[in-house]
Amino acid sequence: MIKMIAIDIDGTLVNEQKVMTQKVKETIQQAMRQGIKIVLCTGRPPAGIKPYADELGFGEHEDYIIAQNGAYILRADTDETVYKKTLTRAEVQEIYDFGKGFSAGTLLVGEHHYYSLEDEVTESMQKDATLVNMDISVLDPNAVTEEMGLMKILYIGEPNEVDVIDSAIPDKMRDDFYIVRSQDFLMEVMEKNSNKGTALTKLADHLGIAMEEVMALGDGENDYEMIQVAGLGVVMSNGTDNLKSIANEITLSNEEDGVAHAIEKWAFQS
Template sequence: MYKLIALDMDGTLFNSDKQITDRTKETLAQARALGVKIVLASGRPLAGLQPPLKELDLIHEGEYVLSFNGALIVDAKTGEAVSKCILKGSDYKKLFKLAQELGVHCQAFSPSRGLITNETSQYTEHEASINQIDINIINPLTDIADEEDIIKVMFIDPPEILDEAIAKLPAWIKEDFNVFKSAPFFLEITHKDVDKGAGLLHLADYLNIKQSETMACGDQGNDYTMIKAAGLGVAMENGIDKVKAIADYVTDTNDNDGVAKAIEKFVLNK
């Protein structure tokens, strides 16, 4: 019996219209009625997760969220951190300088300042919009203290520009940080010990749930570790090939109730 289901959002829980279908909501409610923990696992901050948490009635005591790809594991009701693994201002400055050398935009998330960047772009505005948060314009080199907490850094630009920059990344960045694409236009950079897989296992251990009792669904590169770590890793049919290759099961697309079908098959035994 699976006791914890971790769900990516964009491309997985959400369809292409950014909606959670009635079938998926009903399936998740049936799983919860059996005592299964439903955990949203996203690169978004907690503020950006509030609408789907409310829609799925998951803002209660004993409900948890993997936010910022597992950098922060928080209580869905109180926002209190169960686990925190983040960067520092000195990391942001180092990565900002690299972004300038590579010719790509750079932004970051701060626990105290929210979404921060030296200059906005369409993708910064997209991130602010989907998470319903403000953009704060700062100079990372002068306005950020070396010891200030930074949750994650992102290189952002159109795919053709971003991919060209990724091809030029120096070796040290992958030695010092965890680097992955969460969307064609987002390259995320976190603490080297942070990923959704590590977050899933940490939360399961915290809840005294065995790894074999966990299930995870996702579609993109930042879901790879979570799908690999889960007792049952489920990839969406619309997912990237790398994720589908290591999944235990490939379900239908996000536009055809893939999450609901996987839960019906493996949890509800329909």
């Protein structure tokens, strides 16, 4: 029996216009009425999740959000922080120093703010900040402090610029951090144990739900760990081939109400 469903946002919950269709919304709300816990589990910061959480009626009862690719678990109705994992000052410096020699820009991500460590806010940076409702400003790298509560660093730019930095990341850095290409224009670097899978496991344990009772839906490489740990890992038909290789089931695409199809087929009938 499915008791909790974790749903990625971009490429999963919403279509390519970043809209949650009426069919998807109504099916999720039906699941909520049946007592199934719905968790939005995404790389977005809380501000970028809030519009969809509000649309679904989060906050009217005990609802949870997994943000920042698993570095942040938040209870929506009380704003209580269940879990937060931030980078140290030394880790930020190491990640920044590596990225300085590349054309892709470097963005620091806090709970409520984006910081550009370049001399300007590039078009790519502003586009991503606008998408997730985050303020953005330029910050001197020497002004970074641990009190800022930075949860991840983004290498951001044109896809070919991110390709270059992706191929250049040394094995040791991949061993020391959780690094994932979540979008073609975006490479995310986080604390080693921060990912959607570890966060989903922590939340399930917090709520007393067994992982066998958890369904996860996603489409991208940053969904890999949560698809892997969930009792039922469902991948969108628009998902990556790598993600599909570990899926328990494949649903329709995000343009075909794939989330609604999956919940109706595997959660309501369980």
